[in-house]
Amino acid sequence: MDLVEGGYKGLALEILKNFGIDVWSEVKLKTQETEFVGIVLPRSQKGDDRHIVLKLRNGYNVGIKVDKILSIELLGQKETKPTTNFRERLHDPRKPTVKLNSTGGTIASRLDYRTGAVVPAFEPEELYEFIPEITNFCNLHTEKLYSVLSEDIGPKEWIGIANAVARDIEAGYHGIVIAHGTDTMHFTSSLLSFMIQNPPIPIVMVGSQRSSDRPASDAPLNLIYSVKTASESDIAEVTVCAVGPVSDSYGLLHRGTRVRKMHSSHRSTFRTIGDIPLALVSKEKITPLRKDYNRRRKDRAFNAKITFEEKVALIYHYPNMKPDVIEALIDNGYKGIVIAGSGLGHVNNQLYPALKKAHEKGIFILMTVQTLWGYVQMYVYETGREIMSLGVVPAENMLPETAYMKLCWTLGQTTNPEQVKEIMLTPIAGEITEREPTNAYLIFQGGIPEIEEFISKLRM
Amino acid sequence: MDLVEGGYKGLALEILKNFGIDVWSEVKLKTQETEFVGIVLPRSQKGDDRHIVLKLRNGYNVGIKVDKILSIELLGQKETKPTTNFRERLHDPRKPTVKLNSTGGTIASRLDYRTGAVVPAFEPEELYEFIPEITNFCNLHTEKLYSVLSEDIGPKEWIGIANAVARDIEAGYHGIVIAHGTDTMHFTSSLLSFMIQNPPIPIVMVGSQRSSDRPASDAPLNLIYSVKTASESDIAEVTVCAVGPVSDSYGLLHRGTRVRKMHSSHRSTFRTIGDIPLALVSKEKITPLRKDYNRRRKDRAFNAKITFEEKVALIYHYPNMKPDVIEALIDNGYKGIVIAGSGLGHVNNQLYPALKKAHEKGIFILMTVQTLWGYVQMYVYETGREIMSLGVVPAENMLPETAYMKLCWTLGQTTNPEQVKEIMLTPIAGEITEREPTNAYLIFQGGIPEIEEFISKLRM
Numbered sequence: 001m002d003l004v005e006g007g008y009k010g011l012a013l014e015i016l017k018n019f020g021i022d023v024w025s026e027v028k029l030k031t032q033e034t035e036f037v038g039i040v041l042p043r044s045q046k047g048d049d050r051h052i053v054l055k056l057r058n059g060y061n062v063g064i065k066v067d068k069i070l071s072i073e074l075l076g077q078k079e080t081k082p083t084t085n086f087r088e089r090l091h092d093p094r095k096p097t098v099k100l101n102s103t104g105g106t107i108a109s110r111l112d113y114r115t116g117a118v119v120p121a122f123e124p125e126e127l128y129e130f131i132p133e134i135t136n137f138c139n140l141h142t143e144k145l146y147s148v149l150s151e152d153i154g155p156k157e158w159i160g161i162a163n164a165v166a167r168d169i170e171a172g173y174h175g176i177v178i179a180h181g182t183d184t185m186h187f188t189s190s191l192l193s194f195m196i197q198n199p200p201i202p203i204v205m206v207g208s209q210r211s212s213d214r215p216a217s218d219a220p221l222n223l224i225y226s227v228k229t230a231s232e233s234d235i236a237e238v239t240v241c242a243v244g245p246v247s248d249s250y251g252l253l254h255r256g257t258r259v260r261k262m263h264s265s266h267r268s269t270f271r272t273i274g275d276i277p278l279a280l281v282s283k284e285k286i287t288p289l290r291k292d293y294n295r296r297r298k299d300r301a302f303n304a305k306i307t308f309e310e311k312v313a314l315i316y317h318y319p320n321m322k323p324d325v326i327e328a329l330i331d332n333g334y335k336g337i338v339i340a341g342s343g344l345g346h347v348n349n350q351l352y353p354a355l356k357k358a359h360e361k362g363i364f365i366l367m368t369v370q371t372l373w374g375y376v377q378m379y380v381y382e383t384g385r386e387i388m389s390l391g392v393v394p395a396e397n398m399l400p401e402t403a404y405m406k407l408c409w410t411l412g413q414t415t416n417p418e419q420v421k422e423i424m425l426t427p428i429a430g431e432i433t434e435r436e437p438t439n440a441y442l443i444f445q446g447g448i449p450e451i452e453e454f455i456s457k458l459r460m
Numbered sequence: 461m462d463l464v465e466g467g468y469k470g471l472a473l474e475i476l477k478n479f480g481i482d483v484w485s486e487v488k489l490k491t492q493e494t495e496f497v498g499i500v501l502p503r504s505q506k507g508d509d510r511h512i513v514l515k516l517r518n519g520y521n522v523g524i525k526v527d528k529i530l531s532i533e534l535l536g537q538k539e540t541k542p543t544t545n546f547r548e549r550l551h552d553p554r555k556p557t558v559k560l561n562s563t564g565g566t567i568a569s570r571l572d573y574r575t576g577a578v579v580p581a582f583e584p585e586e587l588y589e590f591i592p593e594i595t596n597f598c599n600l601h602t603e604k605l606y607s608v609l610s611e612d613i614g615p616k617e618w619i620g621i622a623n624a625v626a627r628d629i630e631a632g633y634h635g636i637v638i639a640h641g642t643d644t645m646h647f648t649s650s651l652l653s654f655m656i657q658n659p660p661i662p663i664v665m666v667g668s669q670r671s672s673d674r675p676a677s678d679a680p681l682n683l684i685y686s687v688k689t690a691s692e693s694d695i696a697e698v699t700v701c702a703v704g705p706v707s708d709s710y711g712l713l714h715r716g717t718r719v720r721k722m723h724s725s726h727r728s729t730f731r732t733i734g735d736i737p738l739a740l741v742s743k744e745k746i747t748p749l750r751k752d753y754n755r756r757r758k759d760r761a762f763n764a765k766i767t768f769e770e771k772v773a774l775i776y777h778y779p780n781m782k783p784d785v786i787e788a789l790i791d792n793g794y795k796g797i798v799i800a801g802s803g804l805g806h807v808n809n810q811l812y813p814a815l816k817k818a819h820e821k822g823i824f825i826l827m828t829v830q831t832l833w834g835y836v837q838m839y840v841y842e843t844g845r846e847i848m849s850l851g852v853v854p855a856e857n858m859l860p861e862t863a864y865m866k867l868c869w870t871l872g873q874t875t876n877p878e879q880v881k882e883i884m885l886t887p888i889a890g891e892i893t894e895r896e897p898t899n900a901y902l903i904f905q906g907g908i909p910e911i912e913e914f915i916s917k918l919r920m
Contacts, residue, residue, distance in 0.1 A: 149843055151806035154780040183803030184779040263901055264804045264834030313785065316776040316800070318864055319644040320614040325773065328788030343643030344724045346611035374724030383609055404778055441723055
């Protein structure tokens with residue numbers, strides 16, 4: 001691939017030509033401040049002419065401003081240049097075959113240099129250009145299911161994703177990776193955990209906080225960790241995989257029903273809430289942090305229940321919230337309400353008559369906690385008992401977002417209140433746990449000695 | 461005070477009599493497993509007859525089952541028995557005088573043994589019975605402002621609390637402590653930060669997760685730390701004070717606008733979000749963790765703006781949220797909406813027409829992030845730009861709950877959109893910060909070496 005085909009132009013093109021460097025070459029690049037060793041990556045069509053992008057040995061991409069560059073030394077041409085067409089690659093029968101389904105999101109986006117905004121634009125084949133390592137683990141088949149940003153995802157896509165997963169399990173794939181926007185990934189991972197129960201293979205969701213074509217994107221590492229997990233892990237659950245908080249040298253694997261996006265821009269945005277993550281993932285190995293997970297099986301059996309009811313609302317309570325908020329849901333024909341209550345599962349007493357009315361109209365009302373960590377406990381205070389007497393059902397330690405998705409899913413099957421209650425309170429995929437370990441509360445940051453030891457062993 | 465007056469009865473009374481022990485005596489109590497040294501506390505009228513309650517030297521109360529007790533040895537009668545009437549106490553002119561205003565909540569509650577639920581019932585004077593240490597720091601004046609659980613708190617109480625604080629500052633108190641339910645304490649601390657600006661003295665909010673009459677209550681330590689802070693600290697801001705996460709040997713002082721209740725039952729429920737706490741507090745000393753705080757002054761000047769508008773809603777966005785939720789707020793005459801958006805401040809595109817309509821009707825719409833950590837950044841994605849073009853105003857890194865209270869407060873002053881926007885986006889009390897330190901993201905757990913060092917120095 002020549003430099004122009006590789007997307008370079010202007011000043012950047014000139015400098016590469018001056019030093020006799022082609023894309024995909026391994027180089028040592030010196031700037032005034034430091035030096036980098038890495039592979040010259042092609043740029044996207046819309047890239048500027050003022051940066052050269054290197055893939056460093058640690059897996060990161062870095063964009064270096066041309067006016068900082070002192071010299072570029074050729075270390076060696078890459079032996080096998082990646083091709084842009086994955087179909088031309090040879091299938092390696094010794095490796096597992098993994099399916100990557102893209103639904104959109106930042107990981108499948110590019111920076112639009114005209115506006116400076118990130119816009120969706122993704123061809124899964126392009127992954128090979130940017131992250132050749134993923135073929136180390138497996139034969140990768142890719143498919144673009146959707147191209148939406150995840151704030152806009154809804155029942156059509158959720159049902160489509162679940163059907164695609166069911167189809168791909170039946171097709172015999174060794175694991176499935178689903179690329180998805182991070183904004184609402186934890187909603188989709190929860191719903192998928194209920195729609196596809198007891199899967200025989202890993203179903204790993206992945207996204208990124210910065211688009212793949214940007215320097216210092218988290219997309220390459222997240223993809224490497226998630227493809228490795230789908231290829232090699234024994235954990236046959238719906239999970240979310242992303243870089244860990246302390247170091248880029250590992251990723252964390254989160255159970256799909258116990259994960260939440262906790263930072264708007266930090267690369268390590270996903271956190272397991274009220275529990276410890278399922279595993280640490282590095283390029284070298286996958287280290288389970290616990291034993292209570294669904295194991296990979298050779299069979300293709302699983303339980304698909306792809307149902308959905310749209311008329312469900314999620315409400316975070318606040319002091320002085322007025323009953324008109326609840327009454328509007330009654331008037332608009334809602335069938336379910338999940339409340340993220342204050343404290344142990346409380347709402348203010350102005351709301352009691354509206355909740356009573358909602359219950360009498362057959363709306364199923366579930367109580368969770370907006371503290372995110374901890375259990376609903378409605379027997380502790382008189383308030384909680386009164387709210388239960390209005391017909392509100394406490395949901396143990398189900399996260400509010402998980403409870404919202406589970407109620408949409410459950411009400412798609414039945415509106416019989418006793419049946420709804422039984423389904424909602426019977427754990428299917430870890431959404432309710434018997435206890436929350438003490439080191440699972442705002443703690444699992446790698447600050448725990450045993451975990452630090454794990455991590456240090458993972459480092460090369 | 462004799463044993464029966466002290467609330468003991470049945471088996472517990474019998475055992476104390478057998479060993480010749482009176483309430484307020486210091487004793488060594490042996491059980492099959494261990495031994496305790498502490499002071500025999502009186503029980504509440506509704507206490508059971510199967511426990512003897514000791515106040516240990518570390519400040520904790522512990523209830524010991526009578527059938528476990530092997531022996532009780534008298535170590536010494538307390539010289540000055542606390543009296544239940546604080547007005548009889550001598551005023552010590554060498555000590556600062558602090559005001560404790562109670563509004564209710566668990567810290568001011570007792571367990572109702574008939575139902576097993578916690579019910580509000582509080583006389584501030586009773587504090588002296590349970591926590592004699594608080595008189596070490598100051599002369600304490602107490603007042604019961606309200607007796608409500610904090611989920612039911614509203615404008616009447618908020619305005620009443622602010623007026624009481626203004627009055628108490630003017631009265632010359634050295635510091636103010638406000639006892640409040642934990643469920644919504646962070647809402648009240650935010651609002652109070654806007655209503656009482658640039659105070660000359662510490663205004664410390666305090667609550668507890670377990671009522672004061674229960675064994676292992678966090679009320680004593682929280683009260684000791686908050687009274688010490690009000691008496692001695694240089695930090696003249698509205699703060700929340702509570703035990704720290706790692707050890708009972710210190711408390712954390714959180715800025716009122718940057719704190720959120722993050723666990724439904726854990727004693728260390730309050731956490732500073734997107735920043736590090738203001739200070740570590742032990743019985744021995746107060747250690748500021750930063751320098752950028754409002755200092756204590758001798759003058760009595762402050763800026764009181766006690767305004768409030770009730771027609772404000774707080775909405776956490778979820779995927780597939782329907783426009784009827786927004787339309788109901790328009791129809792019901794709301795004047796402000798705070799959205800806790802997905803990701804960097806996004807909502808799904810079904811909501812756009814309703815948001816546009818709301819904006820056109822003069823409703824002020826503010827965007828925050830439901831990730832809690834990180835900033836709203838609506839220029840990054842096309843989605844964000846479109847939502848801003850509908851009239852939605854990004855609120856930097858203001859917490860959703862803080863933004864709700866600030867918008868209620870601001871709309872009480874003006875409904876002119878330009879003025880509202882200016883007030884909302886001008887930081888008053890740390891509700892918007894220029895950056896969030898990296899060790900402020902789900903990290904400040906005492907796992908940081910410098911903090912660990914601080915803490916170890918605090919330990920006796």
